[in-house]
Amino acid sequence: MPRAATLRQERTPRFDARLLSLLGVAARVFAADGYDRTSMRRIAAEAGMSLAGVYHYCASKQELLYDIQFHAFDSLVRGLRECTAKVVDPRERLRAAVRSHVRHFGDNMDALKVCARELHALEGDAYRDVHELRRAYFDAMHDIVRKLRPRSRSDRQSWLATANLFGMINWFYQWYDAGQAKVSLDDLADHQVSLFLDGYAAPRPRAKRGRA
Amino acid sequence: MPRAATLRQERTPRFDARLLSLLGVAARVFAADGYDRTSMRRIAAEAGMSLAGVYHYCASKQELLYDIQFHAFDSLVRGLRECTAKVVDPRERLRAAVRSHVRHFGDNMDALKVCARELHALEGDAYRDVHELRRAYFDAMHDIVRKLRPRSRSDRQSWLATANLFGMINWFYQWYDAGQAKVSLDDLADHQVSLFLDGYAAPRPRAKRGRA
């Protein structure tokens, strides 16, 4: 399966728009019911077309899943680069990164659920492609975390911290309901950054960086 | 489906042992391939029995999943109570709780993966039962977190912190490989507790509790 096949070879604008809409429907149903429990017939029905009609826009069910995950991580990586490009202070870089992540997935929770749960449903090159993108995204975040404590010699500490940071900012798909949320996405991101940087027991003992 | 049906009505010791072994095989395969992608034929083969033989020990595929999740959370809740029973210091209570959690799932990663990913595969009463247990476990951990800052009026802060703590200590099934791990489970738990309590930017600014 070529990388992002359906997204690369350009068709008519109408075709691209319909495909994008189809991917949105597929992501929603995959997120709600799980990839394997979702039938192509269900996707077709929710997209308002026939079963065979779906196969006019994609080659297979797995390609739908691949496109969803590839697109999600691709725009995630690009968003991270843009958001942190002009920020130099390490703590503010982290805040920008987490805000980008949380906002991105909060606005598009379906894709996050699919990415978090259905990587293993991909096979062969599709798996490798998405896995590579995930790795690139992790490494970018790891770099940001590493610069928080530049004098730390061992990479293990920063690696572990990054893994746990991802735990925080990825797990929220399990409990965050964008519809009736009591906290905004930016507030959530700030909470997570402050938790990660200064901990819960001592929320603001450090005067080094003034955040009231 | 009655609560833990197959575990409650006691059969011969041989029966119970074989069922327990079957549940272990099922958890392993579910964790590796996902609940829906796993066929009963595959479970039967890995368990060394015939397809029909599996149905001698369980009523359905979903009951296998239910028993795995119920047993996991049940022993998790009980382990939490035991580990924190005699600890009074709030920080040490949290450490004991996280150690219990990480050790429990680190020794039994299959069950954690299944619990984290396959709750929605349960239906009806089975879903409600497991959901209830999860809620009870979360509430117990929330109580521990709350006592870290007793003067905090709002519950929202502690609730958010607990949710993010669960993100850390649950997400590690995504990257922790018990086989070739560079850190022990207890070290990982300590790292997570220290990260949660004091943050990454200031690893040990508090002299209150001395951990070199």
Place this chain on the structure above:
DNA sequence: TATTGCCGAACGAACGTTCGAACGGGTGCC
């Protein structure tokens, strides 16, 4: 007429589950 968009109908495979029958070691009766 040629191409694109789309559909109804079907195909082969795999699925979860069921059923009837066989095996094998106890138990009681002759």
Place this chain on the structure above:
DNA sequence: GGCACCCGTTCGAACGTTCGTTCGGCAATA
């Protein structure tokens, strides 16, 4: 001891359903 009988255990074979995918064809558009 020999025998019938039961019950826990296991199995092969099948059932009905659902799945992903394909194919021939029909409108509409250019």
